[in-house]
Amino acid sequence: MDFLFAILILLSGTATFATMFSASLRLGPEALYRIKEHPRLFFRTFGIVWLVIPLFTVLVIYALGVEGINATLLLLMSVCPGTPALLSFVRIARSSMATAFVALLLTTATEPLLIPYWTRLLSTFFYVDLTVQPMQVLNVLLPTVFLPIVLGFIVRKIWVNAASRLATASDFVDLVGTGACIAVILSQGFPVLLRVPPAAVVATLIITAGDAALGFWAARPNLAEQKAIAAAAALGNPALALVVVEVIYHEIQAAVLVSVYVVLRGIAILPLVWWLRRLATTTR
Secondary structure: OHHHHHHHHHHHHHHHHHHHHHHHHHHOHHHHHHHHHOHHHHHHHHHHHHHHHHHHHHHHHHHHOOOHHHHHHHHHHHOOEOOOHHHHHHHHOOOOHHHHHHHHHHHHHHHHHHHHHHHHHHHHHHOOOOOOOHHHHHHHHHHHHHHHHHHHHHHHHHOHHHHHHHHHHHHHHHHHHHHHHHHHHHHHHHHHHOOOOHHHHHHHHHHHHHHHHHHHHHOOOOHHHHHHHHHHHHOEOHHHHHHHHHHHHOOHHHHHHHHHHHHHHHHHHHHHHHHHHHHHHHOO
């Protein structure tokens, strides 16, 4: 099981690296100008992701009576935002890739500071040690997010003619890595899924839908940006959640359960992506 856990981390990290490298090759550092163009949008997104969504998750957990490790993992997912899979969902939904990329980068940049504070705060309410150190978060983000972004920007500047081809190749690596991750998760997680309490499943669906609605509201009135931020709000970062779980529980079963919740959130967001894609075609 430890070997499978290592494989899952490797596949997830590879897919994440490829996603971020591809996006940075296509968009370049020029995408960062959107912060200056739309400061209120990203300020509202920051507030939704780091304040409203964790509090909303706490309310849903208490309202549905979710307890134990299931409640803990739902909380961890709520304070581990910024998954690079967001960029794939945004492409499918025909939304603003630049807005999603910048929102992802800003969220990720603050995670080493805010995740440790949030986990420490949640520990006081749920009587479990969720302590995470900033360096443990950075160990995930440096090689899988920050490094590919810097490399992508550099390659785009000095080797512009090859940027498009490299981005296409990175998309293929992302597809293979993501598909392999899903296969590993389903092979190990399906038996666990059958043991997840119904209240926890319902809570996951409500939290995902509620997060998306909050993100959609925060990015008004531009439709393309609303779709991008809705997807950003609805997705947690499974790689970070896996690291936090490894630090706290030191066991593969908890990691598999995180993967199960990732699958549940993915299933819950599919109708949202379908609706956003249809919304794009009906509002032209």
